[in-house]
Amino acid sequence: MAELANLNRERLLERFLRYVKVNTTANAETQVYPSSEGQWELGRMILAELEELGAQDAHVDEYGLVWAMIPGNVEDTPTIGWNSHLDTSPETTGENVKPHVIQSYEGGDIPLAGDSSKIITIAENPELNDLIGKTLITTDGTTLLGGDDKAGIAIIMESAHYLTEHPEIKHGPIRILFTCDEEIGRGVNHVDIDKMGAVAAYTLDGGGAGDIDVETFSADGLTVIVKGVNIHPSIAKDRMVNALRAAGALLERLPPEQAPETTEDRVGFIHPYVLDGGVAEVTIKILLRDFETAQLQVKADLVVEIARQVEKDYPGITIEVDHQKQYRNMADGLPNEPRAVEFAKQAHDELGLEYRLSSIRGGTDGSMLTEKGLPTPNLSSGQHTQHSPLEWACLDEMIQQGQVLIQTAVVWANNSQS
Ligand SMILES: [Zn+2]
Numbered sequence: 001m002a003e004l005a006n007l008n009r010e011r012l013l014e015r016f017l018r019y020v021k022v023n024t025t026a027n028a029e030t031q032v033y034p035s036s037e038g039q040w041e042l043g044r045m046i047l048a049e050l051e052e053l054g055a056q057d058a059h060v061d062e063y064g065l066v067w068a069m070i071p072g073n074v075e076d077t078p079t080i081g082w083n084s085h086l087d088t089s090p091e092t093t094g095e096n097v098k099p100h101v102i103q104s105y106e107g108g109d110i111p112l113a114g115d116s117s118k119i120i121t122i123a124e125n126p127e128l129n130d131l132i133g134k135t136l137i138t139t140d141g142t143t144l145l146g147g148d149d150k151a152g153i154a155i156i157m158e159s160a161h162y163l164t165e166h167p168e169i170k171h172g173p174i175r176i177l178f179t180c181d182e183e184i185g186r187g188v189n190h191v192d193i194d195k196m197g198a199v200a201a202y203t204l205d206g207g208g209a210g211d212i213d214v215e216t217f218s219a220d221g222l223t224v225i226v227k228g229v230n231i232h233p234s235i236a237k238d239r240m241v242n243a244l245r246a247a248g249a250l251l252e253r254l255p256p257e258q259a260p261e262t263t264e265d266r267v268g269f270i271h272p273y274v275l276d277g278g279v280a281e282v283t284i285k286i287l288l289r290d291f292e293t294a295q296l297q298v299k300a301d302l303v304v305e306i307a308r309q310v311e312k313d314y315p316g317i318t319i320e321v322d323h324q325k326q327y328r329n330m331a332d333g334l335p336n337e338p339r340a341v342e343f344a345k346q347a348h349d350e351l352g353l354e355y356r357l358s359s360i361r362g363g364t365d366g367s368m369l370t371e372k373g374l375p376t377p378n379l380s381s382g383q384h385t386q387h388s389p390l391e392w393a394c395l396d397e398m399i400q401q402g403q404v405l406i407q408t409a410v411v412w413a414n415n416s417q418s
Contacts, residue, residue, distance in 0.1 A: 007159070074171065088183065091144075097145065187365040229280070229316055340375045
């Protein structure tokens, strides 16, 4: 059995608390990149820490992405990447985060100090039952925590620091990349895969501990534009064609058994999420999600077929359906570098830790990196109940994931020596 890296617990916690206090909420309303000033601020803070711990080639690029290299200390081992994201979800504010540390969790529900209506319950977080005695971090209930994905950043930073302090641990070159605006789908817009120079990478952006996410949704979007004819209601007889009524009919005819609120596990969905407009014109935005990439087209065709039916039933209405590609299931591209998942599994085995190969009903930077040609499974990072004021993180799980990350680098080195 391999030895567990004795990561610096206090230093990891301090890092995490430092990072979550910087407001890095992503903002989908702007096209500026990155979309919030706080991402620059956190990037600069991390850059200084990378320089301090002795990373090479540390820099923040023109897009706010943070890059660094931990040089290898053995020959012939390919470069691997470690990745997480600086921004936090716009679903809950990240301004003025007041993290609260529970040093030895005693069990039971956790009321949050800043809002008496906010309670982290065992009913909704049964995994808490396995974490008695562990160190947890919550918010005061008025903001998100930002463990998604500052837990990932803190784990990567502490693991990198540990490697520079322990030259006896043999590993190849490790490229570190922290991206911006992942939460609004722009995480890899400005990532140069050649600059990564890696054969595989790992995102640290999963929940809990012990997951190796090897599958994500494939994702497309539809923009449906329903056009009618507007005219003053007083003279509208036989002349007005109301786009709102046609849009309502279209929404009504989308199959209810293919909705996010009625599906789970491996079943995909058609999800209308924006409705905007009036009598003359209505825009509907729809997400298509499925683990089988080919099913996205089947879903898109179904929406087009419904649109044609609605046109027939509402004479004078025209409906355009525009189809946009979003991201692809990482399972489509991971087989191009089977060692990425294989060595992560082996690292868990060597450390005597259990793992689960799992699927995410969503995407990660890893989905897009994999599609761009860099196979990138996603690992756990101790996050829980992300994007919410009820978010929390577990320090002990973060430490375990740092140990997994380091051991994975060791496995890459061990398997590359001739
Ligand atoms: Zn994330």
